[in-house]
Amino acid sequence: MTTTLGTASARPGEIDTGRLEVGETRDGHPFGLPVAVINGERSGKTLYMQAASDGDELNGVGVIQRVVPRLDPAEIAGTILIVGIVNYHAFQVAEHRNPVDDTKMNRAYPGNENGTSSERIAAATFEAATRADLILDLHQGSTSRMINEVRVRCGTRHRLHDECLELAKAFGCGYVLDQKGPDGQLARAAPNEGIPTVDPELGGCVGWDETSIRKGVEGVFNVLTHYGFLDGDVSLEPQTRAHGFEQFGAPNGGLVRFKQELGARVRSGDTLFEVTTPFGESKAEVTADSNGIFWRSRRLPQVATGEYVCSVATDINTY
Template sequence: MSDAPHLTFDLDMPGVSRGHLVVPGGADHGELLLPVFSLNKGEGPRLLVTGGNHGDELEGPIVARRLIEWLPGAQMCGRVIVVPVLNPLALEAWSRNTPLDGLNLNRVFPGRANGSITHRIADAVSRVLLPMADTVFDLHSFGPKWDCLPAATTHPIADPDLMARTVRMAEAFKLPLTLVWPHNDTAGMFDITAQNQGKVFVCSEFGGGTVGADNLAIYEAGVRNALIALGLVEGKADYPIFRHQSFAQTLETRLSDELKSPAPGIFEPRCSVLDEVKQGDLIGILHSMNSLSAESIDIRAPETSIVLAIASGAHVDANKVVAYVARPLKI
């Protein structure tokens, strides 16, 4: 095992700095260098922006690179650290998980210094970068197989003050959706590690499917809105237009709102994101691949709700999520 994780430059240096976060090598992979951008303008908010946590979600790295382009001419105070790609090995393979060890980076935080490469990436980020920030924006998307509302999300947080501050920060993105989203597998998630340290952490889910110019403009506007709310840049926030309409709601979802395929087959979506559905409305149909005589299976809304994400038409295994629904948040 090589030296401890470290930066190749001093974050406290005024102005723009560029360098790398050094992830130490191990038996499975040599030393890994993650490009890091920093703009330090003295007193003020301390923000960490990361992308590429999952290698098949390309919107985050693209928006992070756009941010680096215009931030030097716009930032007024504070410090912003940008890491466009947290997991370059997964990105190169266009994979959610790291190919070398098969691990999901967003399930191994805070990582281990003596673990496999995914654990060592998480350890380097947790030990070197996370202490430098008060607020974290982790830029995700639903990936290529989903249609999803652009959303700023958080999980339920036990501390009511941190929960309120986090929801307000998420709403400041002014994306079409602000979502409080419980997970049943939160162990090892980046946001849990940050929230345990009292930091405001917003995970943006920048849509899904095709990575196109129109959607990227919405995602970039959302990040800029959040920077304005933090006081890092000047300007007037705006609600981006999504699919020819201005839409902004704060919703919550439950584990029961994960609509799953009861059997393997081809999923056919029968509604779109933003659709309002009532109990029993058709969300999609599952078609058997093994028999033309077998009846297709309807997947229906459990109650009155809004469709926030739906899978593209594709083969799915049994018990795989094919749609998410949600309803207005009540605090």
């Protein structure tokens, strides 16, 4: 059976790429999102993947760029649908939010085909995503420094929570944030349609980071193998799961000097960071309020009073 997504069309055993038209630019010219269809020779499940719903989060694009050339339809059971760049306008100017309507795309789902620019893109990609049995929405921690994690955003009481956790575990970053997300996230909206969905958050950087991209490529192939798209077995290793964050701001302006490495276990009272003057004079030290994992931190050292500095993941267990 031929499978299409936008102008991409592939019969069993074929790969095709094309564009999913979603509107016009300010000069009246049509534009479309880059899409791919990988149609396996054998029947099976359908996986949907997308990247760059936030325009400056490029690690997911790097994952797709490396995954697609390695996919042979002759070895695949099922279909893979991919939108390589979701937030078209933000990607063009290397910004987080869609500059046309100043919207964070991952707050616009399930979208509105007659709505704003972001709502129309969300509606078009949501229609494609909800054709699938599983969804991977590839993200990163914007330009902050962050460990590689997978986010389960449907909430612990959702009927698909266990299925989403299994998908996160199959991806296998080693760390899972299991916390209900804000309205408008794809990983909140798609489970309501009965589709297990997760957000792999692949580190955080300016541009892209090869270590996080490699982790993402490994995760995609783990999912493809675990769910039967590819032959083989994947061992589901125990994951460290966090249920919340404590965030820390700067008590003074100055320069931040971190005392913990990303992924480090911290205990209540451990020093997280110090704020100094440009001459190295200490102005303040900030300590952890609870036991947890040093999960995320700002990239630039300079801070104003009250500005975000770092996050510690709390309520940790292994599953």
